[in-house]
Amino acid sequence: MSEPIPWLIESSIQIAWNYLERAGxxxxxxxxxxxxxxxxxxxxxxxxxxxxxxxxxxxxxYQRHRRVIAA
Known part of the structure; x- marks a missing residue:
């Protein structure tokens, strides 16, 4: 059984956020x-x-977006 869509979105964003935050x-x-x-x-x-x-x-x-902004 899959997660409800709002939970899926929240979980995915949290995983991405945690990674990006740890990477600075x-x-x-x-x-x-x-x-x-x-x-x-x-x-x-x-x-x-x-x-x-x-x-x-x-x-x-997000990484691509940040590279474009930095250029």
């Missing part, structure tokens, strides 16, 4: 949380429901 990659916390929420929410709407896939793709997207 979270800049502005408010901006980071909004970015992760938008990214995970969009993937869920497109049909992805694997928690670790959502988290990993959100991490990659």
């Amino acid at each position: 990659e979270i800049g502005n916390a408010s901006e980071g949380s909004r970015f992760l929420l938008r990214t995970v929410d969009e993937m869920v709407r497109k049909g992805e429901h694997r928690k670790l896939m959502l988290a990993n793709r959100a991490i990659e997207a």
Whole structure:
């Protein structure tokens, strides 16, 4: 049985956040949380429901986003 969608989104964001925080990659916390929420929410709407896939793709997207901002 799969998790309800809100729990799936929350869990995926928490995994991504924990990783990015430990890696020292979270800049502005408010901006980071909004970015992760938008990214995970969009993937869920497109049909992805694997928690670790959502988290990993959100991490990659956030890292790309931060590189673009830094350039």
